[in-house]
Amino acid sequence: MLRYSAMRLLLFIPIIICVTFIIFALMDLAPGTIVDTMITEEMTEEDIEFLRSKYDLDKPMIVRYGKYLGNLLRGDLGSSQITGLTVWSQFSERWPNTMWLSLFSLMFGVALAIPAGILAAKYAGTIWDNITTAIAMLGLSMPNFWLGLMLLTVFSLKLKIFPAAYDGTWRSFVLPVVANGFAMIASITRQTRSSILDVSRQDYLRTARAKGVPERQVTTRHKLGNAWIPIITQIGMMLGVTLGGSAVIETVYSWPGVGYLMVEAISRRDTTMACGCVILTATAYSLVLLLVDLVYAAIDPRIRSAYARGKKRRVKA
Amino acid sequence: MKKIICMLLCLVLCVGLFAACGEKQPAPSPTATPTVSTPPSGPTELEYYDELSLYILDKVAIIDAFNPGAQSTANGIYGHMLYDTLVYCNLDNEYVPCLATEWSSEDNKTFNFKLREGVKYHNGETFTADDIAFTIDKAKDAPGTHIYDRFNQVESYEIVNEYEINLTLRSVNVDFIFDISQPIAPILNREAYENDPEKGPWVGTGPFYLDKLVPNDSLTLVAFEDYWGEKPLCKKFVMRHIAEETARLIMLENDEFTFCDIGSVYIPQFENNPKFVIYSYVMNNLNYIAFNMRKPITGDKNFRMAVAHTIDREAILDIALDGYGEIAETGALWGYKTAYKNMDLPLIERDLDKAKEYLEKSIYNGETIEITASLPHTINSAQVIMAQLSEIGINTELNRLDAPSMASATAYDNNDTDIVVGSGAWTPMASSCRSFLTPGHNSNKAVYDNPEIVQLIEEAAATSDGPDREALYYRIQEILADDIPYLGTFHMALYIGAQKGAGGAAYFPTNYHDYALAYRIKNPQ
Numbered sequence: 126m127l128r129y130s131a132m133r134l135l136l137f138i139p140i141i142i143c144v145t146f147i148i149f150a151l152m153d154l155a156p157g158t159i160v161d162t163m164i165t166e167e168m169t170e171e172d173i174e175f176l177r178s179k180y181d182l183d184k185p186m187i188v189r190y191g192k193y194l195g196n197l198l199r200g201d202l203g204s205s206q207i208t209g210l211t212v213w214s215q216f217s218e219r220w221p222n223t224m225w226l227s228l229f230s231l232m233f234g235v236a237l238a239i240p241a242g243i244l245a246a247k248y249a250g251t252i253w254d255n256i257t258t259a260i261a262m263l264g265l266s267m268p269n270f271w272l273g274l275m276l277l278t279v280f281s282l283k284l285k286i287f288p289a290a291y292d293g294t295w296r297s298f299v300l301p302v303v304a305n306g307f308a309m310i311a312s313i314t315r316q317t318r319s320s321i322l323d324v325s326r327q328d329y330l331r332t333a334r335a336k337g338v339p340e341r342q343v344t345t346r347h348k349l350g351n352a353w354i355p356i357i358t359q360i361g362m363m364l365g366v367t368l369g370g371s372a373v374i375e376t377v378y379s380w381p382g383v384g385y386l387m388v389e390a391i392s393r394r395d396t397t398m399a400c401g402c403v404i405l406t407a408t409a410y411s412l413v414l415l416l417v418d419l420v421y422a423a424i425d426p427r428i429r430s431a432y433a434r435g436k437k438r439r440v441k442a
Numbered sequence: 443m444k445k446i447i448c449m450l451l452c453l454v455l456c457v458g459l460f461a462a463c464g465e466k467q468p469a470p471s472p473t474a475t476p477t478v479s480t481p482p483s484g485p486t487e488l489e490y491y492d493e494l495s496l497y498i499l500d501k502v503a504i505i506d507a508f509n510p511g512a513q514s515t516a517n518g519i520y521g522h523m524l525y526d527t528l529v530y531c532n533l534d535n536e537y538v539p540c541l542a543t544e545w546s547s548e549d550n551k552t553f554n555f556k557l558r559e560g561v562k563y564h565n566g567e568t569f570t571a572d573d574i575a576f577t578i579d580k581a582k583d584a585p586g587t588h589i590y591d592r593f594n595q596v597e598s599y600e601i602v603n604e605y606e607i608n609l610t611l612r613s614v615n616v617d618f619i620f621d622i623s624q625p626i627a628p629i630l631n632r633e634a635y636e637n638d639p640e641k642g643p644w645v646g647t648g649p650f651y652l653d654k655l656v657p658n659d660s661l662t663l664v665a666f667e668d669y670w671g672e673k674p675l676c677k678k679f680v681m682r683h684i685a686e687e688t689a690r691l692i693m694l695e696n697d698e699f700t701f702c703d704i705g706s707v708y709i710p711q712f713e714n715n716p717k718f719v720i721y722s723y724v725m726n727n728l729n730y731i732a733f734n735m736r737k738p739i740t741g742d743k744n745f746r747m748a749v750a751h752t753i754d755r756e757a758i759l760d761i762a763l764d765g766y767g768e769i770a771e772t773g774a775l776w777g778y779k780t781a782y783k784n785m786d787l788p789l790i791e792r793d794l795d796k797a798k799e800y801l802e803k804s805i806y807n808g809e810t811i812e813i814t815a816s817l818p819h820t821i822n823s824a825q826v827i828m829a830q831l832s833e834i835g836i837n838t839e840l841n842r843l844d845a846p847s848m849a850s851a852t853a854y855d856n857n858d859t860d861i862v863v864g865s866g867a868w869t870p871m872a873s874s875c876r877s878f879l880t881p882g883h884n885s886n887k888a889v890y891d892n893p894e895i896v897q898l899i900e901e902a903a904a905t906s907d908g909p910d911r912e913a914l915y916y917r918i919q920e921i922l923a924d925d926i927p928y929l930g931t932f933h934m935a936l937y938i939g940a941q942k943g944a945g946g947a948a949y950f951p952t953n954y955h956d957y958a959l960a961y962r963i964k965n966p967q
Contacts, residue, residue, distance in 0.1 A: 165588060168591075170855070207503060207512075208512070218657075289696065379689060393846070
């Protein structure tokens with residue numbers, strides 16, 4: 126398991142090199158540069174050339190990329206070309222906000238979606254199944270920003286229960302968590318339902334019932350125990366995505382998170398900041414996926430023993 | 443049962459569709475002139491709120507007048523509060539002593555400034571002529587900043603004593619005092635800047651000091667007790683950027699903002715609400731259609747005349763801004779309240795028959811004309827213009843770009859688009875026409891290069907205010923009305939919602955509003 130984790134961590138290196146190259150190339154191909162965001166009415170061509178040279182834009186992209194990669198290998202993510210502040214300082218300031226928003230959204234989503242999915246599977250084809258399916262479809266088809274605005278209108282404008290924008294208190298967490306979590310409810314509910322229905326057709330459940338195992342135990346131990354893998358994959362993927370920041374939710378609720386920072390960096394052609402943010406979020410995403418793989422092993426003895434067999438084979442060799 | 447449910451759903455759908463067809467409220471006229479409201483005077487002592495808050499349009503990530511990445515309209519708004527300029531230009535365009543108590547110039551090239559004594563910076567340092575020297579030196583090394591545009595024209599300075607300085611310009615500029623009177627030309631402190639490059643640029647001599655900056659979110663300003671001038675009426679002033687319009691208007695409704703811009707769609711909702719007062723003004727900026735004079739079709743005057751006779755400015759304003767603005771007043775490109783506006787140059791009226799005649803005489807032969815636009819309201823304008831041009835058979839396609847792409851694609855040297863639908867910033871000074879009309883400037887979206895205009899602009903810049911200067915600027919506008927490299931469409935109006943009892947802000951048409959003396963009265967009548 127340790128060896129496997131180490132291998133996965135080593136894989137980060139080519140991933141990050143690829144990611145940085147792609148983002149660097151895309152930023153270079155996009156029309157306009159950071160200097161174009163700075164042009165004032167009185168600036169002459171000379172001044173513009175001075176700024177282009179200041180930001181190395183007079184050099185080919187590959188030279189700039191090489192320089193960036195060299196700094197990256199020394200652990201330096203660089204500084205924002207706009208503000209001059211280090212990428213790490215700006216990212217680390219906003220990262221906790223995004224992380225808490227993601228975790229709470231996920232907790233909210235999972236807490237509602239898994240019981241709903243179990244209910245839908247247990248009463249498949251009945252009114253309960255139709256109701257949960259309808260809610261799931263609603264969650265999937267409702268755009269994030271629309272739900273966000275509706276929640277703002279009802280709970281902030283009309284009822285005046287929650288603030289309209291981030292103010293650092295727990296109350297400002299509620300609406301973005303609900304808006305962000307609602308889409309998760311939909312997909313996790315559907316995943317839970319279909320996984321449980323798949324497992325329900327397995328022979329070992331019939332055997333368990335034939336042996337007289339109580340239905341509750343059949344559901345919690347045998348059904349859910351075997352249905353967890355795709356559900357956890359889904360949850361892990363969602364956590365990974367939201368850790369990269371939800372630019373839409375962050376914009377609607379003025380949430381000082383990473384997504385908003387990245388959008389701002391891209392719109393102002395701040396390549397260093399955009400690359401730094403992408404590297405850090407890609408790392409977080411990869412770590413979450415690794416964690417998901419480790420959780421598989423923890424909950425499924427077959428995967429655990431597969432890891433162990435792999436280890437023994439390597440020991441023999 | 444199923445039929446009943448289906449019918450109910452259809453009914454809901456129809457009601458929804460009809461509700462969307464509701465009649466639009468007519469747009470009220472904005473105040474034509476900039477506004478400022480002063481606290482009402484009376485026999486009783488007024489009680490003010492200690493804390494005020496303001497929505498700012500631009501995100502502020504860093505405050506540093508010398509950093510090209512830190513330039514936006516917000517610089518002018520917090521600039522009024524954190525810093526002072528040598529001279530203050532009020533809403534009537536009168537110059538009022540500020541850090542300089544007196545100034546003079548015999549030739550509009552060398553200026554003498556006598557400075558105010560006893561002025562303290564927020565860090566306790568005393569303001570002297572050396573700070574002006576520092577600001578000029580530092581500004582000259584900062585292309586891409588507003589302060590560079592103001593002070594780079596200074597060729598040299600001579601410190602006469604601690605409280606007197608002479609500035610010599612590279613060339614004569616009658617409008618130099620205006621240039622340095624803007625809040626984007628603050629005088630900074632050498633000690634503060636050299637000791638702390640991060641927070642040193644925050645230090646000014648203004649009525650407030652910056653207590654806290656949350657990048658891209660908010661600025662918290664606190665009243666400066668040692669301020670030399672008129673003391674603020676509040677103790678704390680918070681400026682905050684909220685990206686989503688609905689959220690910020692909810693914050694205004696919920697009294698989380700004292701002052702907040704209101705988008706055109708929401709104006710009727712706030713105007714009819716007694717909890718709020720609305721301040722409005724017409725911006726100096728002019729929205730325009732710029733023809734690329736370098737390209738054969740748009741360079742053909744007959745084609746430009748055809749377009750001029752086709753466009754319906756009222757319709758453009760109605761779609762772009764729900765009618766909240768003022769139609770361009772003259773046939774030449776000029777700011778709304780910019781000096782020396784020639785009102786004798788009529789707009790070319792919409793006349794489709796004439797438009798078709800001109801189009802037939804032009805070299806246009808069914809080609810697709812590319813129209814480039816960037817801002818939401820200019821994109822809306824462009825779409826209306828495209829629909830109108832199709833009425834006389836001009837084929838168009840819209841090229842929507844974000845701001846950096848727009849700047850790059852329409853830069854003077856590589857502007858390859860046929861028509862730009864844009865918005866240009868005008869100051870009250872007529873010299874601001876230079877950036878739209880002279881070669882090499884990126885605001886010159888028409889790629890207009892007329893040596894006569896260049897010469898007239900240079901002459902006007904060196905001519906003192908009076909009939910001679912007026913004649914020069916009038917002549918420039920006559921040439922523009924004849925050449926039509928640009929067609930002015932409308933001036934945008936801005937509406938600011940404030941809590942009842944709030945006022946004291948000076949709304950400048952340059953958008954550099956001054957909230958230094960803003961207030962909010964408790965229990966207003």
